[in-house]
Amino acid sequence: xxxxLIKNEIKKIFKKIAPEIVFDDIxxxxxxxxxxxxxxxxxxxILVEINRVTGVNVPDSTALQMQNLQELIDYIExxxxxxTSGALK
Amino acid sequence: MNFEVPxxxxxxxxxxxxxxxxxxxxxxxxxxxxxxxxxxTEKAAVEIESYRDGKITELLKQPGDVIQVGVPIATMETDMxxxxxxxxxxxxxxxxxxxxxxxxVDISKLIGTGPEGxxxxxDLEVERTVKSKxxxxxxxxxxxVIARQMTKSKxxxxxxxxxxxxxxxxxxxxxxxxxxxxxxxxxxxIPAALLKAVIKVIKLNPNFNGYYIxxxxxxxxxxxxxxxxxxxxxxxxVPALLQAQNLTLDQLNQGLKDLVExxxxxxxxxxxxxxxxxxVSNMGDLGAHEIFGIIFPPQVALIGFGKIRKxxxxxxxxxxxxxxxxxxxxxxxxxxxxxxxxxxLRQLEQLLNEPDKTLRG
Numbered sequence: 001x002x003x004x005l006i007k008n009e010i011k012k013i014f015k016k017i018a019p020e021i022v023f024d025d026i027x028x029x030x031x032x033x034x035x036x037x038x039x040x041x042x043x044x045x046i047l048v049e050i051n052r053v054t055g056v057n058v059p060d061s062t063a064l065q066m067q068n069l070q071e072l073i074d075y076i077e078x079x080x081x082x083x084t085s086g087a088l089k
Numbered sequence: 090m091n092f093e094v095p096x097x098x099x100x101x102x103x104x105x106x107x108x109x110x111x112x113x114x115x116x117x118x119x120x121x122x123x124x125x126x127x128x129x130t131e132k133a134a135v136e137i138e139s140y141r142d143g144k145i146t147e148l149l150k151q152p153g154d155v156i157q158v159g160v161p162i163a164t165m166e167t168d169m170x171x172x173x174x175x176x177x178x179x180x181x182x183x184x185x186x187x188x189x190x191x192x193x194v195d196i197s198k199l200i201g202t203g204p205e206g207x208x209x210x211x212d213l214e215v216e217r218t219v220k221s222k223x224x225x226x227x228x229x230x231x232x233x234v235i236a237r238q239m240t241k242s243k244x245x246x247x248x249x250x251x252x253x254x255x256x257x258x259x260x261x262x263x264x265x266x267x268x269x270x271x272x273x274x275x276x277x278x279i280p281a282a283l284l285k286a287v288i289k290v291i292k293l294n295p296n297f298n299g300y301y302i303x304x305x306x307x308x309x310x311x312x313x314x315x316x317x318x319x320x321x322x323x324x325x326x327v328p329a330l331l332q333a334q335n336l337t338l339d340q341l342n343q344g345l346k347d348l349v350e351x352x353x354x355x356x357x358x359x360x361x362x363x364x365x366x367x368x369v370s371n372m373g374d375l376g377a378h379e380i381f382g383i384i385f386p387p388q389v390a391l392i393g394f395g396k397i398r399k400x401x402x403x404x405x406x407x408x409x410x411x412x413x414x415x416x417x418x419x420x421x422x423x424x425x426x427x428x429x430x431x432x433x434l435r436q437l438e439q440l441l442n443e444p445d446k447t448l449r450g
Contacts, residue, residue, distance in 0.1 A: 020321070033375070033376050037319070037375065039319060039371075039374040039375065040278065040279065040280055040371065040373075040374045041278065041280070041345075041346065041349045044276060044278050047276065048273045048274055048276050049273075051273035051276075052273045052274075057268065057269060057273075059265040059268065059269075060261060060264050060265060060268070060279055061261045061262070061264075061265050061412065064261075064397055064398070064399075064412070065399060
């Protein structure tokens with residue numbers, strides 16, 4: 001449930017920052033860079049929105065080591081205090 | 090006096106533009122730096138600024154017109170005398186000045202198409218062609234423009250290349266610490282931190298900041314750092330953060346985000362397109378470990394950053410995992426040599442490893 005909530009929020013963020021990307025076509029277990037072209041400025045906008053919506057700051061040193069979006073979702077799940085009963089910041 | 094406002098130079102190899110819209114009306118009082126109009130080149134929409142104070146008296150072009158660089162687009166009344174009409178910052182190369190004097194050409198009538206409005210040798214011909222009928226040629230595709238520019242660079246510039254692998258654990262740790270204290274939308278971008286270090290190293294090595302024109306190197310007064318920005322439709326554009334040497338890290342950070350946004354939505358200013366003095370490419374964004382870029386003429390250097398990644402690092406005879414980045418320098422051998430280039434990369438490494446000292450302010 002929590003994972004689905006987080007995934008939906010990330011989908012909304014992608015739609016806002018990179019509307020040309022079809023989020024549902026992304027394989028969450030594969031490297032994002034192999035599937036879509038998102039440069040550092042776009043990626044930072046995504047991290048800023050994630051912070052704004054979930055309250056989770058993903059440090060650059062952590063983000064750079066993430067292999068795919070599933071790892072990002074897992075990280076947010078571990079760190080977030082707001083994904084309870086669907087409540088969002 | 091009445092003055093004809095020409096379409097200014099819009100970058101190397103960009104000889105014409107399509108008129109999009111006016112930002113002024115007849116009768117408007119304008120100041121130097123105010124937006125005049127928007128034109129579209131083969132690469133992007135660009136906002137033209139006024140180079141002087143005055144009052145608009147006539148608008149000579151309308152949307153859809155294709156205009157050559159140097160052709161008047163408007164007239165304005167200015168208080169400046171004829172000898173002041175050419176702005177102080179418009180320069181002329183020594184060779185162009187010599188040839189103009191020999192040919193008896195009035196320099197005050199020349200339109201400069203070089204960097205910062207500099208008059209070059211080829212502009213001696215423009216003064217004759219400006220008044221003749223403009224030949225309509227179709228716009229080239231962005232790929233054609235890039236092909237022309239890069240071919241010219243490879244033909245004319247004797248490149249040399251150097252690379253350094255730099256350990257940046259201190260930098261990454263410093264950025265994480267900074268971002269923990271910042272509001273989300275003030276988040277510091279890693280490229281902004283890299284740019285700040287580049288600006289500092291260029292200040293120490295001014296021979297990498299400027300233009301090679303008519304057989305001589307001209308050091309630029311300002312560091313107008315060009316950032317390679319990918320465009321949604323394909324291709325890249327290299328707009329400048331102007332006078333970057335005067336920007337704090339926060340201003341650089343905000344300026345970078347703003348510049349990328351405007352580059353992608355077609356709202357760049359002509360000075361941002363034409364006055365780049367040195368360029369930086371961050372191909373690491375797209376996964377490349379190294380980039381050996383092609384210099385954008387008439388600049389004399391390009392610094393490339395590869396992908397930041399974890400790799401084996403040797404420290405005190407032990408191997409551990411650490412953050413590294415491969416930094417490359419492409420430079421013009423007519424202006425600098427490998428010794429100077431190696432010194433620049435070594436200094437850049439030192440700056441990146443002292444983020445508290447390098448990046449504050």
